[in-house]
Amino acid sequence: MSVDDPRIVDLDVLLETVHDESTFIDFVDALAADFALEKELEDGKPVPYSAGLLGWENGTIDNFLGASARWGETGVFADKQNPWRRCAHILYAGKWYE
Template sequence: MDLNELLERVNSKDTFLQFVKALKDDKIDEDEKEKTNPSSPYSSGANGWENGTISSFLESIEAYGEDSEQIKDEPNWKSFALLLYAGKFYE
């Protein structure tokens, strides 16, 4: 199951943690791919990661949280997952 499908299924602590594991595994997979076949420094990585450092990842989460109308004031597991997912690519 891909990350988008898992994100759509997040509705509880358990499904959130499944999503977090899959996101982590996706980054580990990309890191391994990049070791053997590096992407251009001006494009995303093999699995679409734009933000490879923790600081850029967190900066993207913050920016997405401020910019997105999908993140509501009332917290829920899906909003948490969406923020983490946006950390992968949002600039």
Template sequence: MSDKPEGQNPSDLRGALERVVDERSFIDFLNVLASDWFEAPSLSGWESGSIGAFLDAAARWAEASENGLRFYDVPSNPWRRVADMLIAGKEYE
């Protein structure tokens, strides 16, 4: 049995993020995010090389963006806000 989620398209990560509106769509996003990691973390923009670094980056970005950023408005939907934090954990240094 593989740890890799099946049937997900890693190139659809941004699309999955945009579709987050509720618990089901958040779970779909998590599956695509996991698939993106399993495909090739160093080639798909993952700045964090460990779960600890990923969570640290997500937490630091969440704190920095708590009141919004120049190009980021905090969404009113908490599922989307958490998805934004996780995608930032992938990309934030």
């Protein structure tokens, strides 16, 4: 398997579609699938000292949620018109924010 796997979803594109509860849940589900796919592609052997194959910097729930919260506190890209997308942005940041 390679990172050209057809199961990979472009989370950036999907994030822009978030506008209500249903699309937010779809995004959260895709984010979870992205995490699981990275673990599968790495076959239990993550690359040390770098992001995973799909860009995951935070591989535990506590690190993921902590990074999400820290990024959310920065107020970057605060979408005041669409709180569903803002919440999705906060969770997405937990993937890569350190």
